[in-house]
Amino acid sequence: MILNFLFTLLFIIFSIWLIAYAESKIDSPKEANFFKVPKDLIKLMFKQMIIPSSASKKLFIMLPAAVITFTVTIYAVIPIKEDSVVADLNIGVLYTLSLLYLFGYSLILTGWSSSSRYALLGTFRLAGQLLIYIVVFGFILLSIVLCSGSFNIGDIVDAQKNVWFLFPHLPLFIIFLICMLVLANRIPGDSPFSDSEISGGINSEYSGASLALLMISQYAAILIMSALATVLFLGGWQPLFGLWDKLSGLPWLLIKLFLCIIFFIWVKAALPRYRYDQVMKIGYKYLIPASSLWFMLTALALFIMEG
Amino acid sequence: MNNFISSPFEYENEYELNFGLQPLSVEGTVRFILSLQGEEIKKCYPCIGFEHKGIEKLAEHTSYHQIFELIKCLSSFNVLSYKYPYILLMEKLLNIKPSRRVQFLRVIFAEIERILNHMKIISAMAQDLGSDIPKIYEIKQSKKINKFLSNKKDLFQIGGIKFDISDKELEEIYNWSRKKENIFLNKISYLLSENRIFKQRTKGIGKISKEEALSWGLTGICLRASGVSWDLRSSFPYDAYSELSFEPEVLEEGDIYSRYLLRTKEISQSFDLITQAIENIPKEDFCPISLKELSICPVPGELYISTESPAGELGISIISDGQTTPYRFHIRSPSFSHLQALNYFGKGNSLGNLVPLISSFNLNIGEVDR
Numbered sequence: 001m002i003l004n005f006l007f008t009l010l011f012i013i014f015s016i017w018l019i020a021y022a023e024s025k026i027d028s029p030k031e032a033n034f035f036k037v038p039k040d041l042i043k044l045m046f047k048q049m050i051i052p053s054s055a056s057k058k059l060f061i062m063l064p065a066a067v068i069t070f071t072v073t074i075y076a077v078i079p080i081k082e083d084s085v086v087a088d089l090n091i092g093v094l095y096t097l098s099l100l101y102l103f104g105y106s107l108i109l110t111g112w113s114s115s116s117r118y119a120l121l122g123t124f125r126l127a128g129q130l131l132i133y134i135v136v137f138g139f140i141l142l143s144i145v146l147c148s149g150s151f152n153i154g155d156i157v158d159a160q161k162n163v164w165f166l167f168p169h170l171p172l173f174i175i176f177l178i179c180m181l182v183l184a185n186r187i188p189g190d191s192p193f194s195d196s197e198i199s200g201g202i203n204s205e206y207s208g209a210s211l212a213l214l215m216i217s218q219y220a221a222i223l224i225m226s227a228l229a230t231v232l233f234l235g236g237w238q239p240l241f242g243l244w245d246k247l248s249g250l251p252w253l254l255i256k257l258f259l260c261i262i263f264f265i266w267v268k269a270a271l272p273r274y275r276y277d278q279v280m281k282i283g284y285k286y287l288i289p290a291s292s293l294w295f296m297l298t299a300l301a302l303f304i305m306e307g
Numbered sequence: 308m309n310n311f312i313s314s315p316f317e318y319e320n321e322y323e324l325n326f327g328l329q330p331l332s333v334e335g336t337v338r339f340i341l342s343l344q345g346e347e348i349k350k351c352y353p354c355i356g357f358e359h360k361g362i363e364k365l366a367e368h369t370s371y372h373q374i375f376e377l378i379k380c381l382s383s384f385n386v387l388s389y390k391y392p393y394i395l396l397m398e399k400l401l402n403i404k405p406s407r408r409v410q411f412l413r414v415i416f417a418e419i420e421r422i423l424n425h426m427k428i429i430s431a432m433a434q435d436l437g438s439d440i441p442k443i444y445e446i447k448q449s450k451k452i453n454k455f456l457s458n459k460k461d462l463f464q465i466g467g468i469k470f471d472i473s474d475k476e477l478e479e480i481y482n483w484s485r486k487k488e489n490i491f492l493n494k495i496s497y498l499l500s501e502n503r504i505f506k507q508r509t510k511g512i513g514k515i516s517k518e519e520a521l522s523w524g525l526t527g528i529c530l531r532a533s534g535v536s537w538d539l540r541s542s543f544p545y546d547a548y549s550e551l552s553f554e555p556e557v558l559e560e561g562d563i564y565s566r567y568l569l570r571t572k573e574i575s576q577s578f579d580l581i582t583q584a585i586e587n588i589p590k591e592d593f594c595p596i597s598l599k600e601l602s603i604c605p606v607p608g609e610l611y612i613s614t615e616s617p618a619g620e621l622g623i624s625i626i627s628d629g630q631t632t633p634y635r636f637h638i639r640s641p642s643f644s645h646l647q648a649l650n651y652f653g654k655g656n657s658l659g660n661l662v663p664l665i666s667s668f669n670l671n672i673g674e675v676d677r
Contacts, residue, residue: 273437275659
């Protein structure tokens with residue numbers, strides 16, 4: 001249990017480091033250095049934190065810590081290998097969903113508490129996006145829960161022993177990929193943090209250590225969404241069709257996780273961002289009908305198959 | 308700096324937002340005071356004056372050669388193309404006819420600079436929209452081009468050019484332009500031109516009709532993207548442009564996407580022009596100009612000459628009273644008319660549309676605050 005916890009923590013720190021390194025590689029290919037990330041972090045920690053006079057100070061200081069706590073704690077329910085997980089919760093799916101909500105709400109409050117117009121615009125954009133995409137995420141979780149018959153994430157992984165959910169649920173997986181980009185506030189769905197329109201949006205008033213926390217929490221969100229993609233669709237620690245059985249467990253999990261993280265970085269490098277109303281349009285017009293329809297189809301198929 | 312919004316708010320829940328320095332494609336310092344209702348722009352006031360240099364007044368007390376140094380301050384990026392109208396104007400005032408080789412060389416280097424400028428605007432526009440990769444290819448590509456332009460900031464002189472360009476160097480430029488080897492153009496063709504998100508962000512947005520473009524005094528890309536075939540290089544050809552065969556590129560839609568597309572088309576057009584110019588360049592009639600020979604004291608008169616700079620029509624007007632300094636010196640800058648039109652074209656758009664709209668106008672604040 002304690003070993004699991006320590007390992008998970010170290011893993012999170014190391015992956016965030018890697019993601020931040022890859023980010024800086026895109027932004028400035030020549031200056032990027034693997035040890036630049038901790039250096040930047042330490043520098044930010046010792047910088048003066050500027051608090052706007054009109055901000056509500058307690059919330060303004062406390063919320064970045066809350067944001068990062070809510071993201072990282074989701075990782076507690078992700079199993080590393082068989083029967084090896086930090087928290088073996090029977091309601092693991094509901095736990096992730098509620099923590100994702102809390103992550104979004106605390107981000108909304110960060111924007112609200114800094115009482116700047118840029119941050120306020122970012123807050124409204126984030127609130128609008130979150131409202132739709134969490135619902136889509138809920139429909140995706142429901143379909144998966146129907147198939148596996150359990151709310152426990154360990155059981156969901158076990159149910160994918162023969163066939164990963166990726167193959168029967170391919171359209172749902174594509175919806176999940178879009179949903180994942182928006183929930184982690186990444187390009188093309190990062191209009192709440194858009195730097196050219198609202199100068200950083202929710203982050204715009206933050207500086208010093210709390211800015212560092214917010215940045216880390218965004219990278220942690222990438223890691224969490226990749227972990228969820230792995231667990232829900234790519235079979236967690238399970239090998240593909242029983243191939244390389246000896247590597248089942250951590251190596252397979254790592255391969256899948258890093259494929260998902262590469263997807264995030266690849267998308268950021270290649271695509272421009274959507275306008276705010278276009279993100280909303282995709283959510284309301286296409287994703288909610290598609291995901292709810294798929295949920296009903298799954299239920300129907302299961303009903304017919306089980307007689 | 309008195310252009311703060313003085314009128315009271317006209318709409319319900321209207322508020323002000325300071326919008327400045329975020330768009331990367333704007334060269335120089337400017338800020339906009341936006342009046343927003345939700346995310347819809349109701350007013351968009353540009354606040355200029357952060358870079359005011361007083362060039363036009365200073366020029367009345369400086370000799371004609373020193374004005375060169377003042378014109379350099381107009382833009383940190385396009386040095387050669389901003390000197391171009393002034394050189395042509397002085398040559399006409401003094402009745403000098405530069406040799407044909409000089410005329411061709413000027414065209415070649417002005418076109419190289421145009422390629423650089425268009426690439427910069429496109430990549431900055433992509434960066435404003437959140438895509439960073441075109442910038443990296445632009446840096447890679449412009450390193451190659453800057454090799455041709457290095458040590459040539461003072462190349463253009465009244466009556467000629469400062470030093471001859473060797474055949475070896477011309478051959479290098481020829482090989483580069485004939486192959487049209489431009490990683491940047493190849494990459495953005497699928498990173499931006501065919502990109503679904505980029506199209507959705509730019510197609511049908513910021514539309515400018517023919518009449519609007521003409522009445523707001525837009526020039527250059529913004530005018531040609533709205534369907535007006537007006538390119539000073541072909542309609543009033545100066546220097547060697549009359550000996551090159553080309554048609555101005557024109558698009559009809561007049562939205563942001565067509566302005567972007569026109570820039571990519573003009574890059575390949577400039578490649579053609581450079582290739583043609585090097586093919587037709589006469590070998591031996593270069594005489595270097597020594598500045599001491601020219602004690603400039605033009606006859607009294609008034610003259611206006613404009614050229615097609617990368618941003619649009621850049622004109623210089625001089626009233627001379629026969630002395631060593633001009634009586635009146637005036638610059639017609641393309642960005643000035645583009646900036647004042649932003650309030651009209653920005654109205655009714657959402658905040659997200661304003662950024663690509665500003666990027667597509669190719670604003671250069673150095674010439675607005677002159």
